[in-house]
Amino acid sequence: MSGKGLRTLSIATVVVMAGALALVFFYAPLEAEQGFLQKIFYVHVPLAIVTLSGFVIGGLLAIQHLRTGDGRWDMRSYVVIHMSLIFGVGTIITGSIWAKGSWGHWWVWNEPTLVSFLIILLLYATYQPLRFAIEDPERQSRYASVFAITAGAFVPMNFLAVRLSTAYLHPRVLGSTSNLPGSMALTFLVSLAGIALLFATLCTYELTAKRTRAQVRALRRALLGEGTGPRAARGRSAVPALHNPPAAAAGAAIRRGG
Amino acid sequence: MAASLLALSPALPLHTAGKYVAGAYIVLFALILIYVTIMAIRLSHIQRELGELLEISQRNAAEPSLEHEPAEHDARMAIPVEGHQ
Numbered sequence: 001m002s003g004k005g006l007r008t009l010s011i012a013t014v015v016v017m018a019g020a021l022a023l024v025f026f027y028a029p030l031e032a033e034q035g036f037l038q039k040i041f042y043v044h045v046p047l048a049i050v051t052l053s054g055f056v057i058g059g060l061l062a063i064q065h066l067r068t069g070d071g072r073w074d075m076r077s078y079v080v081i082h083m084s085l086i087f088g089v090g091t092i093i094t095g096s097i098w099a100k101g102s103w104g105h106w107w108v109w110n111e112p113t114l115v116s117f118l119i120i121l122l123l124y125a126t127y128q129p130l131r132f133a134i135e136d137p138e139r140q141s142r143y144a145s146v147f148a149i150t151a152g153a154f155v156p157m158n159f160l161a162v163r164l165s166t167a168y169l170h171p172r173v174l175g176s177t178s179n180l181p182g183s184m185a186l187t188f189l190v191s192l193a194g195i196a197l198l199f200a201t202l203c204t205y206e207l208t209a210k211r212t213r214a215q216v217r218a219l220r221r222a223l224l225g226e227g228t229g230p231r232a233a234r235g236r237s238a239v240p241a242l243h244n245p246p247a248a249a250a251g252a253a254i255r256r257g258g
Numbered sequence: 259m260a261a262s263l264l265a266l267s268p269a270l271p272l273h274t275a276g277k278y279v280a281g282a283y284i285v286l287f288a289l290i291l292i293y294v295t296i297m298a299i300r301l302s303h304i305q306r307e308l309g310e311l312l313e314i315s316q317r318n319a320a321e322p323s324l325e326h327e328p329a330e331h332d333a334r335m336a337i338p339v340e341g342h343q
Contacts, residue, residue: 021283037275040282047286090289094282101278202293209300216307223314 006204013201017194020187028187037101042187044094046195048117051091052155054084054199055124059152062145074141074240077148079206081127083199088121116162123151131238141240210239 024042031038058081065073095114096106108114130147134140180188 035275037278039279043282043286086289086293090286093285097278097282097285101275198290205297209297209304212304213300216304216311219311220307223311223318 006201006208009197009201009204013194013197016190016197020191020194023187023190028184029181031184034102037098040094040098040101042191043195044091044098045188046192047087047091047094049192050195050199051084051087052120052159053196054080054087055120055155056152058084059149059155062148062152065141065145066149071141071240074145075210076207077145078131078240079203079210081124081148083203083206085121085124085127087195087199088117088124091117092121112162112165116158120151120155120158123154127151128238131240132236135236137241144240214241 020042024039028039028042030036058077061073061077061080065071065077095117099108099114100106127144127147131140131144134143
């Protein structure tokens with residue numbers, strides 16, 4: 001996606017997020033037990049949902065990569081997992097702030113939901129080093145896809161296990177919108193849509209930037225005669241290699257004086 | 259206009275949990291801001307690199323006799339070396 005599509009997505013994200021903020025602070029009523037502190041959940045829970053969904057989507061994209069052998073799916077999987085990690089850090093920080101306000105502690109080690117989320121985040125924190133450790137781009141993308149699928153399958157299993165085993169210590173205020181009053185449910189759904197759109201927009205920006213960077217590199221190689229192919233002048237990198245024949249062809253045309 | 263909008267809006271109970279709620283939302287916006295800054299830096303790198311490539315392609319076009327030589331080699335040859343007359 002580029003040009004008009006990216007612009008539309010960006011505008012939609014800004015509009016929905018602004019609407020969500022307005023609803024959170026000026027429309028949704030104060031929760032009876034937690035009061036104003038509960039407003040954190042309108043950002044914390046959507047961040048957590050989008051993060052975990054992103055990890056699963058990364059696994060699905062990796063399946064598509066292994067099925068087709070097309071490097072573009074690997075790039076998409078990489079970007080989605082990368083962005084989910086950033087959103088995961090946001091989830092942990094906002095959750096810790098809520099915990100400090102509500103429980104008086106930044107972190108509670110005997111709370112299964114918190115610890116299981118941290119385990120998932122640490123698991124995915126090894127994704128980048130794994131990629132970086134393998135120099136051959138083909139092997140790197142294959143191994144990374146296998147990791148993404150395995151870890152992606154672990155996410156819903158872990159979520160279900162925690163749900164089934166805990167005594168519901170972690171508040172489920174927004175765990176299911178069915179228990180919420182209408183105004184709170186609407187606010188939560190708009191917030192979720194806003195965070196999901198933000199995730200999609202940032203992923204699209206990242207993908208566009210990486211494609212542009214790969215095309216510029218291909219053009220440089222073609223202009224300077226530094227060799228061809230994804231391995232040429234690449235060195236060790238955790239970022240998936242992209243093949244760009246159109247850019248290389250364009251560079252060759254320029255070199256020929258065309 | 260902003261003042262009238264603020265006057266119309268309901269008062270938020272910021273005195274109780276305000277600092278925690280503000281902190282959580284500031285974290286979200288800080289993450290977005292950091293990301294936008296990183297993207298801006300990347301964009302400036304791409305812009306600079308494209309400028310260099312444009313310069314190289316223009317130089318190649320202006321020197322038809324050296325069109326099959328790599329541009330980096332051309333650049334090195336154009337610099338006079340002292341002591342090698």
